[in-house]
Amino acid sequence: xxxxxxxxxxxxxxxxxxxxxxxxxxxxxxxxxxxxxxxxxxxxxxxxxxxxxxxxxxxxxxxxxxxxxxxxxxxxxxxxxxxxxxxxxxxxxxxxxxxxxxxxxxxxxxxxxxxxxxxxxxxxxxxxxxxxxxxxxxxxxxxxxxxxxxxxxxxxxxxxxxxxxxxxxxxxxxxxxxxxxxxxxxxxxxxxxxxxxxxxxxxxxxxxxxxxxxxxxxxxxxxxxxxxxxxxxxxxxxxxxxxxxxxxxxxxxxxxxxxxxxxxxxxxxxxxxxxxxxxxxxxxxxxxxxxxxxxxxxxxxxxxxxxxxxxxxxxxxxxxxxxxxxxxxxxxxxx
Numbered sequence: 648x649x650x651x652x653x654x655x656x657x658x659x660x661x662x663x664x665x666x667x668x669x670x671x672x673x674x675x676x677x678x679x680x681x682x683x684x685x686x687x688x689x690x691x692x693x694x695x696x697x698x699x700x701x702x703x704x705x706x707x708x709x710x711x712x713x714x715x716x717x718x719x720x721x722x723x724x725x726x727x728x729x730x731x732x733x734x735x736x737x738x739x740x741x742x743x744x745x746x747x748x749x750x751x752x753x754x755x756x757x758x759x760x761x762x763x764x765x766x767x768x769x770x771x772x773x774x775x776x777x778x779x780x781x782x783x784x785x786x787x788x789x790x791x792x793x794x795x796x797x798x799x800x801x802x803x804x805x806x807x808x809x810x811x812x813x814x815x816x817x818x819x820x821x822x823x824x825x826x827x828x829x830x831x832x833x834x835x836x837x838x839x840x841x842x843x844x845x846x847x848x849x850x851x852x853x854x855x856x857x858x859x860x861x862x863x864x865x866x867x868x869x870x871x872x873x874x875x876x877x878x879x880x881x882x883x884x885x886x887x888x889x890x891x892x893x894x895x896x897x898x899x900x901x902x903x904x905x906x907x908x909x910x911x912x913x914x915x916x917x918x919x920x921x922x923x924x925x926x927x928x929x930x931x932x933x934x935x936x937x938x939x940x941x942x943x944x945x946x947x948x949x950x951x952x953x954x955x956x957x958x959x960x961x962x963x964x965x966x967x968x969x970x971x972x973x974x975x976x977x978x979x980x981x982x
Contacts, residue, residue: 684734688723693768694761696745696753699723700769703730704738710955711802712738713779716766716786718808719881720866722748729940732948736956737779742769744789746877746884755880758888763792770800779955783807783940784912785881788890798897804924805902805954808909808937810916811891811923811979817843817911821882828879837867843911846936851908854934854942863938893979898925902954906935906942907967921972923979928969930960 684703691698701723713733717725723741733739744765746753753761766789770778779802782790787809794801820843824836841864846853870878901924905917914931921929932939932947940947946965953960960969 696751698750700742709736716782718784729948755883777802781805795894808912825882846908901927906939907931911937927972
């Protein structure tokens with residue numbers, strides 16, 4: 648879900664040893680007042696690959712740290728515009744995992760299991776007992792695997808644009824894009840991806856649709872050679888490894904969210920995902936498609952904040968009423 652063209656603002660790295668959270672202010676600043684959170688970044692190594700985590704901190708710890716795993720074309724800066732609503736509640740941690748952003752190149756033989764283990768590495772290195780996990784699109788696949796393998800580290804899980812299966816037409820397109828990327832034909836891919844991420848004309852009203860589509864196209868078309876290399880390897884990774892594996896998942900509070908007019912990971916797919924989780928609710932964000940987090944930034948950040956602090960999700964002016972899901976049956980199969 649490539650939205651970093653909308654939200655990135657590069658911040659100089661401030662490495663610290665030993666690893667730590669940003670220093671919390673003690674000046675009695677009022678809760679909810681807009682502030683600029685202190686930023687700390689750490690370069691870490693997992694499995695021989697260097698990667699970077701970014702921590703934005705504030706003066707309140709009303710909930711466990713919020714770890715955000717973005718889409719495949721996002722980086723650790725892509726959720727900065729959401730932070731002013733989240734950092735008054737807790738620290739916000741974003742990561743360039745191996746193979747993404749400015750991290751080391753990751754060969755495609757390393758799959759979702761490896762990336763989930765890298766997320767565990769972040770949590771353990773920062774000495775965090777439990778986290779709130781927000782995972783979008785490709786990050787959702789990593790997030791579910793993290794929940795399945797490391798349930799003791801998870802307090803809540805919010806999945807955005809996540810499905811149990813990659814749509815067949817998208818999988819076929821990835822094989823074609825893989826060859827095009829490797830010879831540098833990015834302009835046609837940029838146009839096609841922008842069309843796929845946005846809902847087709849006539850589907851329904853989507854906020855900021857033209858602006859978001861334009862920036863998605865610009866971001867993909869402007870990739871440098873190293874970004875193209877990583878994009879091609881990412882496509883290979885998706886084709887070689889399981890997207891979703893029906894393993895037992897912990898019964899932690901979970902929320903699955905899609906855009907009202909998402910035609911890539913549809914609301915029906917989101918409901919199927921929610922039905923695979925033991926304690927899940929499902930909602931759609933109105934007047935959005937697959938890129939809901941940037942089409943309604945303030946509203947989406949409010950939804951994240953509410954979920955991570957157990958506040959009511961009913962009666963929200965920007966979303967449908969939560970639907971209750973969950974299962975006590977054996978893990979659901981891919982379908």
